[in-house]
Amino acid sequence: MKLEEITEPLLSWYEENKRDLPWRRDPSPYHVWVSEIMLQQTRVEAVKGYYERFLSALPGIEDLAACPENKLLKLWEGLGYYNRVKNMQKAAKEIVLKYNKEIPADYEKILALPGIGSYTAGAVSSIAFGLKKPAVDGNVLRVISRITENGDDILKQSVKKRVEQELEAVMPEDRPGAFNQSLMELGATVCIPNGMAKCSDCPVSHLCKARANGTVLEYPKKASKKKRRIEEKTVLLIQNGQEYAICRRPDQGLLAGLYEFPNVEGWLTEEEVIRAVEEWKLIPLHIRTAGEAKHIFSHVEWHMKGYVVKVASTEEKEAGNLLFINKKESKGKYAIPSAFSAYRKYIEED
DNA sequence: AATTCGGGGGC
DNA sequence: GCCCCAGAATT
Numbered sequence: 135m136k137l138e139e140i141t142e143p144l145l146s147w148y149e150e151n152k153r154d155l156p157w158r159r160d161p162s163p164y165h166v167w168v169s170e171i172m173l174q175q176t177r178v179e180a181v182k183g184y185y186e187r188f189l190s191a192l193p194g195i196e197d198l199a200a201c202p203e204n205k206l207l208k209l210w211e212g213l214g215y216y217n218r219v220k221n222m223q224k225a226a227k228e229i230v231l232k233y234n235k236e237i238p239a240d241y242e243k244i245l246a247l248p249g250i251g252s253y254t255a256g257a258v259s260s261i262a263f264g265l266k267k268p269a270v271d272g273n274v275l276r277v278i279s280r281i282t283e284n285g286d287d288i289l290k291q292s293v294k295k296r297v298e299q300e301l302e303a304v305m306p307e308d309r310p311g312a313f314n315q316s317l318m319e320l321g322a323t324v325c326i327p328n329g330m331a332k333c334s335d336c337p338v339s340h341l342c343k344a345r346a347n348g349t350v351l352e353y354p355k356k357a358s359k360k361k362r363r364i365e366e367k368t369v370l371l372i373q374n375g376q377e378y379a380i381c382r383r384p385d386q387g388l389l390a391g392l393y394e395f396p397n398v399e400g401w402l403t404e405e406e407v408i409r410a411v412e413e414w415k416l417i418p419l420h421i422r423t424a425g426e427a428k429h430i431f432s433h434v435e436w437h438m439k440g441y442v443v444k445v446a447s448t449e450e451k452e453a454g455n456l457l458f459i460n461k462k463e464s465k466g467k468y469a470i471p472s473a474f475s476a477y478r479k480y481i482e483e484d
Numbered sequence: 485a486a487t488t489c490g491g492g493g494g495c
Numbered sequence: 496g497c498c499c500c501a502g503a504a505t506t
Contacts, residue, residue, distance in 0.1 A: 174502090176492090214489085215491085272500065321501085328497095360486095393503085472491060473490085
């Protein structure tokens with residue numbers, strides 16, 4: 135089987151079956167770029183709402199380049215992988231300065247921008263500019279591994295590089311964007327993972343080696359993942375009247391630059407919590423438990439126990455690194471990640 | 485080549 | 496519980 139045989143069936147199928155997605159309506163380079171960054175390791179359904187809101191707030195590249203970081207993170211709040219939006223702003227500033235406010239129609243220049251790897255560079259190049267560059271994501275790797283019945287570990291970058299070369303060699307000159315999207319669309323809606331592939335709906339099932347040999351369930355091959363480590367934390371809801379304390383996380387590492395309720399490593403007793411609050415030079419008046427919560431990241435789990443600590447009224451908005459905010463500021467101003475969703479209700483109620 | 489980055493939905 | 500998602504950057 136020659137791989138290029140998939141081109142015509144895929145393109146025809148795509149035109150008939152493609153989903154109506156927000157970023158397919160007006161595929162300007164900026165729109166395609168924003169959508170592709172949001173879609174990195176993130177499902178289409180999760181992105182839709184964020185995409186519309188983001189472009190309403192920042193309709194152009196210059197708006198993105200000039201946006202204050204807190205507002206930017208608030209627009210991304212809950213979407214995850216927050217370096218994506220920071221890198222996107224870096225790239226926007228670079229585009230404004232070096233490329234006269236327009237994304238260059240050049241694969242290598244796009245690839246060199248922060249936050250853009252081979253997949254995103256290929257997607258923007260092909261979809262927004264009609265350049266013949268492949269866009270190989272997890273969908274494409276799964277589809278190709280099944281069609282070719284290839285047992286290599288698709289998590290290896292060497293495999294991704296090889297698939298990119300193979301696809302670039304057989305891509306149609308005229309419709310590279312549609313070709314790339316057809317492979318992803320097939321992977322997302324028909325050739326889906328975990329053994330539920332709908333081969334009867336597949337336009338290239340007659341070319342699929344795994345289908346012919348009944349081995350679809352065995353592909354793609356992936357190396358097993360290592361276990362997550364577990365971190366125990368005590369989360370403090372420090373209440374001063376209608377306001378609660380939050381603090382900014384460090385600029386590097388997990389959830390960098392986002393805000394959180396003050397918390398400490400380990401599970402503290404009430405007495406230890408009282409002492410910890412006094413370390414902030416606050417005067418604890420009353421303490422009660424605020425329940426337990428678990429949050430699972432890709433590589434770590436937080437097992438949290440919470441306490442509500444009412445403190446004596448203080449004039450200061452800030453105490454050390456603490457920042458006292460009200461319900462309105464919590465909802466509209468500061469980005470607090472989903473890891474703390476179990477505890478946000480304390481400030482968002484009352 | 486491995487690890488670190490979020491969060492949610494499906495089974 | 497485990498899987499995976501329109502991946503990229505860092506170590």
